[in-house]
Amino acid sequence: MSSENSAKQLRDIKFSVLDLSPIVVGGSASESLKNTLDLAQHVEKWGFNRYWLAEHHNMTGIASSATSVVIGYVAQGTSKIRVGSGGIMLPNHSPLVIAEQFGTLESLSPGRIDLGLGRAPGTDQLTAYALRRDQQSNGEDFPQQVDELQSYFNPSLGSNSRHVRAVPGEGLNIPIWLLGSSGFSAQLAGQLGLPFSFASHFSPANTLGALRLYRNSFRPSKVLDKPYAMVGVNVIAADSEEKAKRLATSMQQQFLDMIRNTPGQIKPPVDNMDEIWTPYEKASLEQQLGSSIIGGPETVKEKLQAFLDETQADEMIINAQIFDHFDRLRSYEIISEITEIKAASSNQ
Incomplete structure (x- = not known):
């Protein structure tokens, strides 16, 4: 690692927000979406760079299934933060x-929209069939779908027939990102010269390998002359270590429910997870959530810097599955303070 790279500090990179629009126990999708807009308005004020929403289906704890609709809602309720998808699961849709x-x-919302693309279904197989009506698109043709999508925005790219045009769409400069939790999209993003976002928040073991593959396979393009990598990370910050650890039990319960194949709404925090999970489940969760950063301001700052040292990311996108909306707001506010993006934003 060069001395220049090793000197990269938190204030040198951008921070963004990944919002799954969590529906909490006792809450509703309507309340969740109102909280999404409220969070977006706060993080815009605190200096965050972009606000991404994710496509998931048949999940009672996530309200952002109609991702494009929610992006429009957030974009219209904000003024400068970039808004986009983290991501749109392209195999579920026609590229047109x-x-x-x-x-x-x-x-x-000119100049503010990002299009992040994933190749997973974002759901179970039965729901994938309900979305697609056939099994022809299983992710294997993802490179061809990306090619077709690019050609709708820029007819000089890709191989799509010019008899079909996207209106609106054609001629617009909408940044396309590839998202991934393994090496497939990392390599494809590098080959196409596109920005890449890695899902370290649920696939930490593959992070460094995927980033290395992306950077090594990168070819300069009209979009980028050098690699640009963003990494996802779970951060639960609070004013004390004890409170942060307790708040994090909602996220731990959410992942535990997925392991048990009983996904549901976000549960309130508990005092002792050892009363809920088995030792095997605890070990599985620690592996899946291994990159999560939980603690008070100093702990979070130290661990974010260590994660930056390890990944050399150009940007971090923060996920925070926290039961109480005001605790969630506070978590992002702490991040804005310790990374100095809040001060930098106020000086612009």
Whole structure:
């Protein structure tokens, strides 16, 4: 590692927000979406760079299934923060429909829309069939789908027939990102010269390998002349170590429910997870959530810097599955303070 790279500090990179629009026990999708907009308005004020929403289906604890609709809602309720998808699961959709939807979003909020693409279904197989009506698109043709999508925005790219045009969409400059939790999208993003975002928040063991693959396979393009990598990380920050650890039990319960194949709404924090999980489940969760950063301001700052030293990321996108909305707001406010993005934003 060069001395220049090793000197990269938190204040040198951008921080963004990944919001799954969590529906909590006792809450509703309506309340969740109102909280999403409220969080977006706060983090915009605190200096965060972008606000991404994710496509998931058939999950009672996530309200952002109609991702493009929620992006439009957030973009219209904010003024400068970038808003986008983290991501749109492209195999679930016709590339033309996505080009039209994001062309519309970009037309409504010029210069602020990101299109992050994933190749997983974002759901179970039965729901994937309900979405797609056939099994022809299983992710294996993802490179061809990306090619077709790019050609709708820029007819000089890709191989799509010019008999079909995306209106709105054609001619608009909408940044396309590839998202991944393994090496497939990392290599494809590098080959296409696109920015890449890695899901370290649930696949920490693959992080460094995927980033290395992305950087080694990168070819300069009209979009980027050098690699640009963003990493996802779970951060639960509070004013004390004890409170942060307790708040994090909601996220731990959420992942535990997924391991048990009983996904549900976000549960309130508990005092002792050892009363809920088995030793095997605890070990599995610690592996999956291994990169999560939980603690008070000093702990979070120290661990974020260590994660930056390890990944040399150009940007971090923060996920915070916290039961209480005001605790969630405070977590992001602490991040803005310790990374100095809040001060930098106020000086602009």
